[in-house]
Amino acid sequence: MDISQTLENSNLVLSNSCLWSNAQIFSLNSLNLVFCLQSLFESYYGYYWVVQAVFLNRILEVVRFPQVMAGIPQAVNVHSTSQMTDNLSRNEIIQWVNHCLNSSYGKVEELCSGAAYCQLVDMLFPGTLLFKKVKFNTKLEHEYINNFKVLQALFKKHGVDKEVPIEKLVKGKFQDNFEFLQWFKRFFDVNYDGHLYDALTARGGEKIIGSGKTPNKSQLDQPRNSISSNAKPVGQKQVVTTLRTSQSGVSGTPTNNNHYSAGDNAEVAILKQQFDQLTLEAEQNKTTIEGLLRERDFYFNKLRSIEIICQENRKVDLTKSIFEILYATEDGFTAPDAEEPEEF
Numbered sequence: 001m002d003i004s005q006t007l008e009n010s011n012l013v014l015s016n017s018c019l020w021s022n023a024q025i026f027s028l029n030s031l032n033l034v035f036c037l038q039s040l041f042e043s044y045y046g047y048y049w050v051v052q053a054v055f056l057n058r059i060l061e062v063v064r065f066p067q068v069m070a071g072i073p074q075a076v077n078v079h080s081t082s083q084m085t086d087n088l089s090r091n092e093i094i095q096w097v098n099h100c101l102n103s104s105y106g107k108v109e110e111l112c113s114g115a116a117y118c119q120l121v122d123m124l125f126p127g128t129l130l131f132k133k134v135k136f137n138t139k140l141e142h143e144y145i146n147n148f149k150v151l152q153a154l155f156k157k158h159g160v161d162k163e164v165p166i167e168k169l170v171k172g173k174f175q176d177n178f179e180f181l182q183w184f185k186r187f188f189d190v191n192y193d194g195h196l197y198d199a200l201t202a203r204g205g206e207k208i209i210g211s212g213k214t215p216n217k218s219q220l221d222q223p224r225n226s227i228s229s230n231a232k233p234v235g236q237k238q239v240v241t242t243l244r245t246s247q248s249g250v251s252g253t254p255t256n257n258n259h260y261s262a263g264d265n266a267e268v269a270i271l272k273q274q275f276d277q278l279t280l281e282a283e284q285n286k287t288t289i290e291g292l293l294r295e296r297d298f299y300f301n302k303l304r305s306i307e308i309i310c311q312e313n314r315k316v317d318l319t320k321s322i323f324e325i326l327y328a329t330e331d332g333f334t335a336p337d338a339e340e341p342e343e344f
Helices: 003-016 023-027 031-039 041-068 088-100 108-113 115-124 140-158 172-193 217-221 257-312 317-326
Strands: none
Touching: 088 108, 088 115, 088 172, 108 115, 108 140, 108 172, 115 140, 115 172, 257 317
């Protein structure tokens, strides 16, 4: 059977299969569906990789079909932050969150409650969030977990295949939360269509209390595309031009960056501490490895000496038994080249 005939048959099977028309298909999870469809093509062997491309798109259609038919908008998935249009510092990305939500977060770690992400998804898909399920000003870890479960449910509802690392995020560690926030910013940029959104009104006037400052009214009244760190509408190119001027810059005096020095110094101190710890562990591992190598050589040389003695007395029955033990191997093991034994 040639490839074209195989492809034709694959489409025919998918179109006429009881799997496709049976309403119970919507109760199958995507993994079970893949296995079901895969079983239909096991007989094609050599053409399986070609056929796979044909039905994978159909799989996605089936999995998302209930949401699409219900009028639920489906998100564009993002799997990497390597194509981020903005290289934002932690201060800039927190400023972006505060601008979107009229909040007062001061540190990336404060987003470990998960509440901000829930409302940012509601900003992408207005009306999707049931706000009474989200605790915006909680300090309790079990409520953080509940917020992130709400977020994961929203992801599933809108076809987002990102798995939220809840256990890591709720611990409030900077690196874990910053990496997730970077991914979310990219995801937001790809899916935001530029519509207006009143975050404070949407959550019933509840203020989000953090360690930072709430944006003033003039900042909130600015068009969102006036800040280079904000999202671009879907389907449009975003060109970011940043113009930094200061009075001191005109006269040639260096710009004062003390505004960021405290936070940056703290981050540097943490990174230095982590570096010192890793260096210490590396030295300890090196010492351990050197000791193991010496021990290995010690016992290998002993066995080599025994081997030489046995070679000189091959006719002795005991020697034959020793040889069987010495030359026995295991899968994946390669005997080293013979060397002269060292003196002990």
